[in-house]
Each structure stands twice: as C-alpha cells, then as structure tokens.
Amino acid sequence: METCTISLKVNGRTYKLQVPPGETLLRTLRDRLGLTGTKEGCGSGECGACMVILDGKAINSCLVLAPDCDGAEILTVEGLAPDEEELHPLQESFINHGAVQCGFCTPGMLMSAKSFLDKNPRPSREEIKTALSGNLCRCSGYKKIVDAVEAVSTNSSFHLSQGESNIGHSFVRRDAIEHVRGISKFGADISRPGMVFGKILRSDYAHARIKHIDTSAAQNLEGVLAVVTGQDVQQGYFGVDIKDRLVFATDKVRYRGDAVAAVAAVTEEIVKKALRLIKVDYEPLPAVFDAVEASEPRAPIIHENLQDYEISFDTQRKGNVCTIANVKLGDLDKGFADSDVVLEDTFSTQIQHQASIEGHAALAEVDARGRIKVWSTTQKPFAMRRYLSQSLRIPISSIRVEATKIGGGFGGKLELIAEPYAVVLARKCRRPVKIVYTRDEEFLATTPRHKTLFWVKSGIKKDGTLLARHVKLVYDTGAYSGNGPTTVTLSCQLAAGVYRIPNLFIEGYCVYTNKMNCGSMRGPSGPQTTFAIESHTDNLARKIGMDPLDFRLKNLLEKGEKTGVGQTLVDVDYKKVVNAAADAIGWRNIKKQENVGKGMACIFWLSGGWATSATVKVNEDGTVSLVTGAVDMGTGYLYTSVPQIVAEELGLNAEDINLVQGDTDRTTYDHGIGGSRGTFTIGRVAQMAASKVREELCKEAAERLGVFPGDLATRDGWIFLKADPEKMVSFAEISYDRHIKKGGPIFASIQFLPEMDEIDPKRVKGLSFTAFKGNTLGCHAAIVKVNPDTGHVEIKRYVAAHDIGRAINPMAAEGQIEGGVSMGIGFALSENLLIGDKGEVLNPNFSDYKLLTSLDVPETEPVIVEVPAAYGPFGAKGLGEPTMAPPAAVIGNAIFDATGIRMRHTPMTPESVFGQISKRLRK
Amino acid sequence: MSSSSKSAYFQPRTLKEASDLLIAHPRSAKLVAGGTDLVPALSRDHARRVKVISLKKLEELKGIRQHGKNEVFIGAMTTHSELAESPLINKYFPALSKASSLVGSPSIRNLGTIGGNIANASPSADTAPPLLAYGAKAIIRGQAGEKQVRIEHFFTGPSAHILAKGEILRGFVLTYQEESFSDYEKLGIRKAMEIAIASACVSIGLRDGIYCQHIRIALGAVAPTPIRAVKAEKIVEGKTITPDLIRKAARVAMQETRPISDIRASADYRKKMVASLVERLVLHASSTRAESSLKG
C-alpha cells in the first residue's frame, strides 16, 4: 500500500507521519499518536465523540482523512488544559456542575464547547444547545453540560454546597478529572504489547441449519493468526435464567447476528478480509419475528431442546414460550361483576437499545501458565468470570477479569458479549486479542430492551375505586432467553401497579423469536409496563370524568399495605411523591389551551439486592482504601455516594478515601452493577465495613485516652472525647502505630447478601424471583404541545419527582433523574430498533436509531423526595432505573389531554401522532 | 500487484489536474470535498482500493462572490457553515443560508460542502431545494472546458447525476430577484442530526403584498431527486393570493411528488407533509409581505 507523508501539529507538537491514503484523522490520533482521549462512538459522524479542533474549527475526526490534514493544527482534549496543574475553565466547570457521568462523551463535548465559546463568548442557552447538537450524550440529558458551558460563558463561579456532614452535599466525582483530561482508559483505549485484533463472523440468516463451515481460505490469508468456530472449542450452555445459548452457534443459527466463527489477525483490515473468506453453508429454516405468531402452535420452533435446558426457577415452557409467570389475587370474575365500568386497552412497545456511546470492548491475554486475563467493559466482572468459565469450560481459577472504565452501561454490559471470542482467539494464537464492537454490531448483536405487547382490562366503581384487573403481557425475548424471564417477572409485579386492586390476574409470557437476544436495559420492563398501565389508568379516570391526579391519589397504596405479589410496603409515602410532582408542575392550575395538554404517570421500583462484599482498610497515614468488586458504569455512585457514606460512617473526609474496584483477583465478590443497587447495596456493605473499622479505631483510641469507646466521637480523621473535644487522637497516629508497632493494620471485610422481601407465595407462579427491599416511587408530570399539522410533540415542561430515601449526593441524584428522563423521552418519541422481514436490523446507526440531541431534550425539573429506608445506607434507596420508566406514559397522557387521541404504540413519532389525528378527523 | 489496485492520495492544485486524475483512474478515483458522505462510505467499503482526489487545494472551487449586478457565485467547496454565516447569502438567498444551517450538526456543517451535498445527489440534500427555488445553475468543468447547467437538469436519480467522466462541479451561480421572499423548511423527528423526511423551499415575488408575480416551489425527500412543483407554481403565478389558492397549490404540489416509504417515513406521510409545508411557507410569505407593505 502506498502511504502519504504528512506533518501534523497536534497540541502544539509537530509529528511527521506515514499514513495510508484512506486513514482517518481519528485512527491517526488514537492508534499512531496514542491520543486515546479522542473517542470513537460510531465512526460515521453521528455521535461527536471524536470531536477535535482542526485549524480552529470543531470537526468529527472520523470524517476527515489524515492526508487532508497535512500541515494542519489540531487540538485534542489532551491539549486543552494549560498544564499538569491547571485545568481549562471548561474542564473545571464540567467537573463542578456534574456534567460528567460516564465521561465518554466528555472529550468531544469539551472540544465542541471550546471552539464555540472561542467564537461566541456570550451565547444564549439555546445557542449553546445548538453548538452541542452534534455531540450525543446518553447519560446526562444534557442539562448539566449546558449549565457547565453557560457558567464559563457568564464567568460565574460555582460553589458546591459544603456541610458539616459528608451526606447530602454534592461532592464532585473524583474520577471526573481523568475524564475531562481525556486520560481515563475505556475498553477500546487499552492495548497490550503484541496485541492483535479480533472480529466475529455473524450469521446471514435469521434461522438456518449450519451444514458446513470452510475456514481454509481465511486460515491461509497472510496476517491471520487464528480462526475459531464451534468445532474448535469446548462449549457449555450459558444464560441468566435458562441456559440456552452457546458462544458459537454449531448446529443452528437463530438470528442474523449469531456468531459462527471468529478471526484474529495483525490488522483490522486483514481480519475483515478473512471473515469474508469463511464459507458457511446454510440450510435456511422458516423464521418467526413476531412474539404472538411465535406462540402459535404451528410456528417454527427455535429451541427444539427447550425442555432439556437447565433452568434456575420453576415455570412452564412450551413451543417458543420459555416462561409463563402468573400473579393471582382475589376473585377476578366477581371483581368485574361488581364494577360499574370495565375498560379494555391494548398497547405495544418497540425495541429500545441501551446505545451507550461507548460500544463493547474486550481484550484477552494468556500468560505463560495459561491463565487468562480479560479486560472488559462489563458491569459485572465476577459474573463475567463465571459466565466465561461456564461457556468455555475453563476453570474459574484460570480467569481474571478486570473491568475497564465503562462509557455507559444501562444494562447493556451485563452479559457475555465480546469477551468469550477474545478469550478463544487469544488462547489459540497466544497473543493478546482485542475486540471492539462497531456501532452496527452494537445494534445487531447485543442485548436491547424487549419489544412487548400488553392487553389490560380493569374494573372500577363510579367513584373511581379499582376493583379488578386482568393483564396479559408478552415479551419478545429474541433468539435466546437472556434476561427475558426476569424481565417478565418484574413486569408482572409492576403491572399490579402502585394501586390497591383486590382482584387481580396477571399473565406474563416470554417468547423466543428469531431476533437478537433481549436483555435488561435500565429499568427492565419499567417503561413498557408503565406505558401500558399508566395510559390505561388515565383512560379509566377519563371514563368516569375524574381528574387523573385524583384517581391516582384515591387508589395509591399506602405504607403497610401489600403490593400485588404480597410484598408489604415499608418506608414509603406514595402520595407525598405524587403530590410533589403535581405541585411542581402546578397540576390544578394549568389553563386549558388548544393542542396543549398535561399528563402524569407513576412507577414503583425496588432497590436491588444480590451478594456483595467490601473491605475498608486504614492506611498508615490515616487515609482509607475501599476495596470492592463492584464497578461504576458511569452513574458515579462509586465515586460519589459510596465514599461519602464510608466517610460519614468513619468520621473522615470523602476526599481521603481511595478506591480499588472491579477486579476478580484483587477485590472480593460483587454480583455486578445493575438493578439500582449501587448506592443501596454497595453503599450499605461499605458502610458496614466502615462501621467495624470505626469500632476498632475507637477501641484503640479509648485505650490511649483512658476512656470508654462510647464516650468518643470521630470527625475529619480525629477521634475525640465528646465531653472534652480537646482530648483527641488522629486516625493517622493510631493506624501508623498499629502498622509498625503493635497489633497489625486495621481493616474490616464484610460480606452481605441482602435478604429478599417476603411475598405471598400463594399469589405467584412461575416467577424467576420475588421482591427486593427498598421500595420507591417516582411520579412524573409534563405539559406538551401537539402540532396537528405534522404530529410533532413539543414538551413544554417536564417534572420528575422521585423518592430516593436520602439524597446522599443531590447533584448526582439530579443527574440520574435528568439522564433517565431523557432516555425515557427517547423511548417515548424517537428510538426504535427496526427489524426487516428477513430479520435484518434496518437502522444500525445513530442516524436512524435516534437518540435525542441537546436541542430535543427538555430541561427536566428534578424533585427529590426523601422517605428514608431503614434498610438502606443513611436511609438511601435506589434511583438509577425508575427514572426512565414514566415518560412514555406521561407524554401519551398529555397528548390525550391535548387532543383526545390515545397513543397505543411507542415510539409516538410525528407520523404516528399525525396518523391518529387524521384518523379521528376522518371519522 | 498492478499499481491500479493500490490506494493512493492526490492533492491536485488545478481543476485540470483533478480532471486528468479522474480520467486516468476511471474506476477507482473518488473526489473528496468535506468527506462527510464519502469517508464513512470508504470505511464501510474496505475491499475497494481507492484513489482519493482531494479538492482541498483547489482555489477555483472556493469563495462566495458577487458576479455582475445580481448574480452570486458560490464555490463548490463552500461549507455549510460558510453559507449559513455569509452576509451576502443571508441577504439575497436566505433560504439557502437557512437550509445550510439545518444540515446535521455544527461540525458536519464545518466540514460538509455545498458541492458535496449536490454531487452526492441525495433526494433529501438540504441545499438542493433552495438551489432549485433560486433557479441556480451548476458550473461544471470537464476535459472539454466549462459549462453551466440548470440545477433541475443536474439530478437524474437517487445518488445519480449528469456528471460525466472527468467532470467536476466548480460551483453554482444564483440570480438575485428584487422584491422576493423565500424560506426553507425541513421536517424530521429530531431538531438536529436529521435527514429530512420532507423539505420545501419557496421563493416568491409579490406585488402589493398579495399579487404573485413569480414563484418557485422546490421539494426535497419526496421523489427520486429533489424536484420543482411546477404545476403548483402555475396555480399561484400571476394571481392574487388567497388562502384557498394556497391550499389548492399545496394539494397540487402533493400530487407532483413520488415519495417512497422507508424506515424514516411512509410515502403517505411525506406527501401530506409536503402539502402542509407548502401551505405554511406560501402563507407565511404572503403574510410577511402583506405586513411589510402595510408598514412600508
């Protein structure tokens, strides 16, 4: 290949380079200059993660050919700060305003903002949003990013609230500085000496028998180091609840995207070429893409051996239905018979993708003893190790998984994705192998949110009292069960609602189809169930002419009452949350205007449990290290709330706590991050460990001061006598002496498996799990305006109230709410992963899979409600997931209020809204 | 390996040199302007060995210049940002400025050029309807010299145009008309990063604020190429504008389209949106004019 000689001035330094004609500036910066602060999120100009400033202008470095930049001056995020000590004002502002969540979009955002402010130093807020409109952020909802840029433009300084306590103030995340400097290492940023590249060959058919695979031409291609198929490796079935999946399809492929082979080679170009040389002989089988069709008796069977698969719970399985879950209470027939009004509705929802701006990446390396180290973007390093062991029949002791920084997880990084392929390739070629998913692979072959169908029927009295409800819900789980059974279980619990319903029957079905395997996206089942149930709730209220707010207040469950599955509600105040949302939006005073409407919806959620552990150790200087097997997928809980909790428990400053995390060799077990368990569960175990350490510190101090431990208090790393604070001794002094002189270091390790809450076993059948503790409620309300000429829905105001128990870090909590709402609005209005009639994904890119931009997301007004949970650390509850559940129902209800049109399918695109409006006009 | 199977990068300094390169590598040569359409296509299509011919250094393709009394030249390498910010374009061809300001995102506008937008020949290209509505001519340079072609005749289908071997778009000539109003609107789902589902541009000359002297209506994303709605124009031209007339023109414009159904929208929706866009634009034009003539 011919190369071009170019000279680039990057961040003030001049480089002379040889590059191939077609190389993009992005590749040159990342691969040749090692400037990995510039990120790749799509490679096609659609996400803005690769933004740099080229001769003064912000541009997408993935769209520019390096030879075209000969002689140009380039500024990347690494060159933004004046030096090692000082940050650029934008960097400082991003940190202080909580504008950094996972940090993956941050470098690109900073570069867009910098070039914009250079040109327009005093912009309006709207102009800032326009300037950032080519930079997608999946975490933040943009509000705090716009705040950060605005603050720099108005030169206003920002003071974080500081208090006596570590709890309840907005301690900034300690890793944010790495993100704004562009030095944090995400999955694709890691490289190893001698590393080569891997890629997966995927099925071209949605359903087919594999007759033969010929890899010889690929094997013989120069530069190819390993070609692997299912024939070459020992495989074991794996899966969350039902073990129905193999790493490589061997007999059959079940969706367009199923892996049939993998290749490692010295360059990415050769890998791609080798994949094209592999010949797979398929015998196509009839495929089915619709869950209802798939449930019918004559549908093509996707898993012939369904009954033989290992399963972790008791349920019925038949045909393509892999889970049937029921919740039953009271006498349904009588309930309907006693009702004054009975109403039926159907609703459906689309496939939504986590669409983290960072895709999946894995790097595997085998050492001289054959032990494997895997760097992965996983949310669950320990589970990943177990899954790898199960699926590839490798002893757990031979695997070490270390989580990298995660550029957004949202439940998309919970399962085996790229990891096993990197492992088998690395084992075969004995070189480190890295696999980075492209954006289209993300959309083709990872684990998005389930498409669903709901049929809901309820009976009420004239005064609005709910008497009976019957629900059938169908989840299309794709080619493998994945997290389907658990999602259906959750959906059955949510469908019982937040209301008192004495007679109930909920039937949940999880069905295989020939599509990608659906997993657990943020708040699995939440948006779907809430859209159906809360839209239906409004229909019920409207039917009897009742204000939907009053209808809700009348039927809301109260503390001490039981949910549908029989969980007793403790530490909740649902009405308080609903009233908080209604007050914030001024529900009762909103004036009726043409095509303008208001809507609200509620979601109850649980705070996740599962096993975890933590070690808190005191260093010689009195600082503390927290060692946990958990990771942070971008929400920041591990860099904010958890250290704040530990600090508060110990009587130390949160700044003095260091973290060791997410490594199966160096930390102890954690189940993995998801299920809103970060602050609630990891925070709790860390608090327990800290409490033990404090006890020991106090015991030691009591001896020295000649008092009882109970007489002592701690603060800022000092232990002092409550009655006489002059009498004190420092953590440092005690710890140093314990390390060097007597007794050995002070530390505590705690393991913790939160118990599940009790439910009524008579009410449920076929559920994969019962109920977690830490019940919470969210209630959102909005005002929208519908354009009847085009069907566009404009959100004028959006309020989101959440009971989070205790706001350990209010800014982080707001960030979760704003980000969750923006994802929920995407689900409501624009995001839709489309499958064609051959099972192909029709829109595997950010151009047509539409994440909302900074110009589209309204400025959510978060309302924090605190009803402390006795079980959570300092009363805190989980928050991450429920934030994204209500928007579709809220917006649907508001559209109804504005126009009288009931939207029954998500996303409610302009075309679909317009279609409904036209239909009504024709009537 | 023969040299033609290798990839290469060229940065010609003259149009002649660029055209010769296109002739020398008929199959593998690709012109790159801003690269926003081409570079992603190159990386998708790895097998092909391409000869990249960069247009970066061609001075003849640059600049926005007044040309005689009421003509403006726009170089093919003019970026969308430059068009959106140019005082000259804003003053005389505001719908083109607006269309450019609605392309993709700020960084896409910093890179993408009007030449690339037109040569890429997407039915949804945002600058095409304004060029049609302003009666622009494309300046085409080839081996045989230079010619000017009316933009209506440039597009031949989706991603297809009349450029022959060795031909390069040098720029566009637009003629300014006195006393005219023009505007562009684009429909999509998002407010940025959006390929139009339907778009429309209207340029209209009014006398006394209500009498239509001349009008051009151009539509994007509703036919295999960007089109003019000539029949709809005829309905309004030479008449006093009334709401009824506008509605009729909008309906006729709708009938002139041949949209497809795809993942972005159905043909039916696109059609109806054309009617709504045309109605809104013409109504807006007449009311704006009526207002200003009242004031003036």
Ligand SMILES: Cc1cc2nc3c(=O)[nH]c(=O)nc-3n(C[C@H](O)[C@H](O)[C@H](O)COP(=O)(O)OP(=O)(O)OC[C@H]3O[C@@H](n4cnc5c(N)ncnc54)[C@H](O)[C@@H]3O)c2cc1C
């Ligand atoms: C994220 C994203 C969003 C986008 N959004 C929009 C949008 O909203 N609206 C819209 O209209 N477009 C959009 N586009 C498409 C694209 O940006 C525009 O079409 C742009 O104007 C193309 O110009 P370019 O200079 O980048 O063309 P290039 O990619 O360099 O070239 C495009 C094609 O034109 C040819 N070509 C370029 N210049 C000449 C010339 N002078 N003579 C002959 N042939 C030439 C090239 O060979 C190539 O085939 C978007 C693209 C991306 C990546």
Ligand code: FES
């Ligand atoms: S990687 Fe360049 S825009 Fe997404």
Ligand code: FES
């Ligand atoms: S912080 Fe923006 S994508 Fe995660």
